Amino acid sequence: MIRSSYTFTSESVSEGHPDKVCDRISDSILDLFLSRDPVARVACETLATTNRVVLAGEFRCKDEVSDQEIEDVVRSAIRDIGYEQKGFHWENVKITNLLHEQSAEIAQGVDEGTGTYAEEGAGDQGIMFGYAVDETPELMPATIYYSNEILKELARLRKTGEQPDLQPDAKSQVSLQFENGVPVGSNCVVVSTQHSDRVSVGEVRDIVKPVVESILPEGWLPKDEDFYVNPTGRFVIGGPDGDAGLTGRKIIVDTYGGAAPHGGGAFSGKDPTKVDRSAAYACRYLAKNVVAAGLAKRCIIQVSYAIGVAKPLSIYVDTQGTGQVDEAKIESVLHEVMDLSPKGIRTHLKLNQPIFARTAAYGHFGRAAEADGGFSWEKTDLVEILKNHFS
Template sequence: MPRRNFIFTSESVSEGHPDKVADQISDAVVDYFLGKDPQSRVACETMVTTQRILLAGEIRCAPCFDEQKYPDTAGWAPGVRDEIEAAVRKVVRDIGYEQTGFHWNSAHYENHLHGQSAHIAQGVDESGNKDEGAGDQGIMFGYATDETPDLMPATLDYSHKILQRLAELRHSGVAPFLEPDAKSQVTLAYENEVPVRAVKLVVSTQHAAGYDQAKLRDYVKGVMADVLPDGWMPADDADIYVNPTGLFEIGGPDGDAGLTGRKIIVDTYGGAAPHGGGAFSGKDPTKVDRSAAYMCRYLAKNIVAAGLAKRCTIQISYAIGVAEPLSLHVDLHGTGTVGEDRLEAVLPALVRLTPKGIRTHLQLNRPIYRRSAAYGHFGRTPDADGGFSWEKTDLVEALRAAV
């Protein structure tokens, strides 16, 4: 019997958090190669620390990298390495890092990307009668809930939105005392499984040297109140924590090293749903860690949007080199108006769940990923150019008709 009254917490981190800096750089690299060739293969890991940016990983992109054609430059086509560096530095500049300990223009940069293993390629590429196989084994999850208009867990939704608002105020110049690195945490009380108020709120934000902590606290509290629904702020001011350790002047990669893929729960559902374990950023859409997780969200969201359930979790599993998923599991958490087994039979008939089928349906072979690498991959508004296509609810009518 599920609990109906409880307290739950989720956290988020800003675009300037060191791990998110790394994620955005890795996805900018993915976008770069997909922009050159939609069939590119990319697995890019980034590390950032004090005045250093380091890329590593594997790529395959005929216009950019060919070891036989360009042996004197280790496989790189003329100008490509400079263009990648420019794209990387632009990410850091856009975030706003112009600090002594981490500056977009002067940070030491290294590119250790190299060609993809031929042994991986032979297992996953389409050839002859063989369909394209999954790039790796693994399990992927998708989730949706009617707690918010975005069909996301409210705790995570508000955690993201508080930091997004702070970033908007910083970028616009309204709040020049704010610096890029920040974290948030939102704890909500649920009654009858519906979020009704905030119990605890936490924001830690980097700030200009010497800025008054009392003024900072009042300012952040005002942002929290603007983002949360009316009447949701904690009644006791002691339940609102702003920079609880005190000064936060040294932040970003200068304060803590950042790595691609370390914020997977922030990226997904804030702990309200399972996660398969694989990160998204830095991976081209042939990797099912990314594309199948997007498809699971797409299917779960459309099920909830169709009114077939109030909550939905979907799991898909794959084996490396095998096209068809090994399993599909639907859980409506006791909130469904249709049987889970019926949906498990219907979904593969509506959308082909092979890696190629997923990419084709969601049109994922496009340079649309850097924007997903901060403030969550889910609960976002679909863009005209195909960004966040997995957030569309265009399967609603087909689902209703099929069940």
């Protein structure tokens, strides 16, 4: 059951955060391979530090992808984020490519008809979660939604040149007050953003404050003493020059801001045979449709898989006391409305496409609009089917 009164907090990080730079590079490389071969296999990890990017992992692709093409994709991703700084510059960064061919032993468990089981199996074992809640029109937790929106607007102002003193690396954190499970106001907001050396902390605050005020609902801006902008002071050195980055270190930022469980598997750099990614997308899709259909105000869905095995080992639904129908009945219906085998998920959600670079920042969920990704797992096209099952 949900407590009647509490404060909950979520954070987000911008596309220029060192870990997000790595996520973007890994997903851009994935898109490169998928553009050549829709069933390419990719697991790409990226390390970034001062003027250095290191790639590691494995791939399989029917068409050749050259080292130069990979390097060009890395530089293009860094340039698009906006890094043209002395310590990390898209044109000057040194790139070490250690990607290699995928293990045949992994492939035999995933390829249809080649492993112990005839069907195409999951790319790994593990548990995955999806979540939806009616706190926002996007059916996302309000805390992570507003945290993401603040950073997206700061990035827009930076990239359009409206605020040229903003730099790519930034973080936000939003604490909301909940009453009877509903957000009613903001207790605290923290924003740290990299900036040029020609502006003061006070000037940065003057840039950030109207952005936060425009994103939060009217009247939700916290008191000045609870509104922190660059609380350590100067923030000129940032990105991989200020702190090393790695792919997959922002899994809570990528999902629900801590408002729901997480199976532990990262998304970026992984092709959709990896259920860490595809099944998490499927769970979000199903949970969102359950809430959108009015079957619950909140919904957590968990699935589990074994490597090389096609069907999920388990499906679990928890509506946190808000369900209008029995959770066990919802579990039984999910098998009917969607094939949750790895191949079934990829087919239903059309995942074998180069669509993943744009997932790498500002969350993988809650972005249904075409301008914000228009991702298939954000559609609510199962609502009528679910309603008919329980009418």
